[in-house]
Amino acid sequence: MQQSTDQLLGAYRQMKTIREFEERLHKEIMTGEIAGFTHLYSGQEAVAVGVCEHLDDKDLIVSTHRGHGHCIAKGCDVKAMMAEIFGRSTGLGKGKGGSMHIADFDKGMLGANGIVGAGGPLAVGAALSAKLDGEGRVAVSFGGDGSVNQGAVLEAMNMAVVIDAPAIFVIENNGYSEHTGADYAVGSKDIAKRSEAFGMKAIKADGCDYFAVYDAMAELLDHARAGKGPCTAEFITTRFFGHFEGDPQNYRAKDEVKRHRQEMCALKNFRARVAEEKLLDEGQLNAIDNEVLALIDEAVDEARAAPQPSADEITTDVYISYA
Ligand SMILES: Cc1ncc(C[n+]2csc(CCOP(=O)(O)OP(=O)(O)O)c2C)c(N)n1
Numbered sequence: 001m002q003q004s005t006d007q008l009l010g011a012y013r014q015m016k017t018i019r020e021f022e023e024r025l026h027k028e029i030m031t032g033e034i035a036g037f038t039h040l041y042s043g044q045e046a047v048a049v050g051v052c053e054h055l056d057d058k059d060l061i062v063s064t065h066r067g068h069g070h071c072i073a074k075g076c077d078v079k080a081m082m083a084e085i086f087g088r089s090t091g092l093g094k095g096k097g098g099s100m101h102i103a104d105f106d107k108g109m110l111g112a113n114g115i116v117g118a119g120g121p122l123a124v125g126a127a128l129s130a131k132l133d134g135e136g137r138v139a140v141s142f143g144g145d146g147s148v149n150q151g152a153v154l155e156a157m158n159m160a161v162v163i164d165a166p167a168i169f170v171i172e173n174n175g176y177s178e179h180t181g182a183d184y185a186v187g188s189k190d191i192a193k194r195s196e197a198f199g200m201k202a203i204k205a206d207g208c209d210y211f212a213v214y215d216a217m218a219e220l221l222d223h224a225r226a227g228k229g230p231c232t233a234e235f236i237t238t239r240f241f242g243h244f245e246g247d248p249q250n251y252r253a254k255d256e257v258k259r260h261r262q263e264m265c266a267l268k269n270f271r272a273r274v275a276e277e278k279l280l281d282e283g284q285l286n287a288i289d290n291e292v293l294a295l296i297d298e299a300v301d302e303a304r305a306a307p308q309p310s311a312d313e314i315t316t317d318v319y320i321s322y323a
């Protein structure tokens with residue numbers, strides 16, 4: 001599917017921002033300054049960006065414990081995200097949620113989530129509200145290869161088919177659920193086919209290739225927005241860091257990450273494709289690289305300088321009042 005120069009430059013900027021955000025966090029976490037668990041998204045950039053390129057603020061996404069990439073791709077403010085992860089009051093959740101609870105309803109980003117598989121049911125509820133609005137909006141749940149073994153996800157897939165909800169289950173198969181290989185833990189080994197068994201359209205594609213993700217999603221979104229029911233996309237990808245920051249990764253082959261950084265890098269793949277097809281100029285991409293690095297530097301400096309929430313705010317913004 002044809003994309004304009006501006007769109008391609010924008011997609012590259014998003015992927016590069018996610019990559020550098022995560023590479024920098026990897027270093028910052030080692031200083032001990034960031035509280036809580038952090039799961040980095042490096043390696044999976046093409047999925048978040050290839051999916052969200054098709055969405056606007058009114059479409060809804062539900063993220064996972066590995067959510068920074070989804071947030072950036074959906075348009076969340078990068079500096080406010082960094083501040084959130086540093087636990088600062090200038091953060092998207094005023095510093096009270098941290099990495100696994102970033103949300104931005106104005107951007108249609110319904111939240112990261114520490115409960116594996118929780119996104120499935122949430123997205124079906126969001127998709128039902130989108131269906132009732134009748135404006136052609138969709139809800140996308142992101143989930144991993146581990147999430148598809150959770151009963152809640154399977155129930156959500158069934159429910160989505162039964163009520164014909166415009167829900168799209170994006171499954172990022174990065175090969176592992178914590179330290180357990182998908183090869184071992186996913187029966188049938190084919191997540192797309194498993195979804196088809198529920199009666200929905202499903203596509204499997206290379207999750208390290210922005211163009212493959214973009215094209216697969218174009219087809220699925222046409223289907224869902226036309227009221228033809230839910231769909232699944234299984235994207236084969238990899239993560240460049242451990243399950244969480246601090247994971248010694250003894251379950252991976254010695255040179256696996258190095259090899260994947262060479263062979264499965266979304267940014268390298270993108271650059272190779274646009275050069276081959278003469279779609280973009282290398283200088284433009286290099287300029288974006290520099291701008292992104294400067295943005296991440298500023299985000300970290302500003303986060304570090306910002307205040308933490310004060311003690312008297314400890315119970316505010318925690319519960320919603322329906323009164
Ligand atoms: C209901 C539930 N069970 C177990 C966990 C512990 N846990 C956190 S992440 C994770 C692995 C998830 O794997 P996957 O869905 O493939 O996502 P990935 O980490 O690969 O992005 C597990 C088991 C949890 N958070 N929630």
Ligand SMILES: [Mg+2]
Pocket residue numbers: 144145146172173174175176177178
């Ligand atoms: Mg996984």
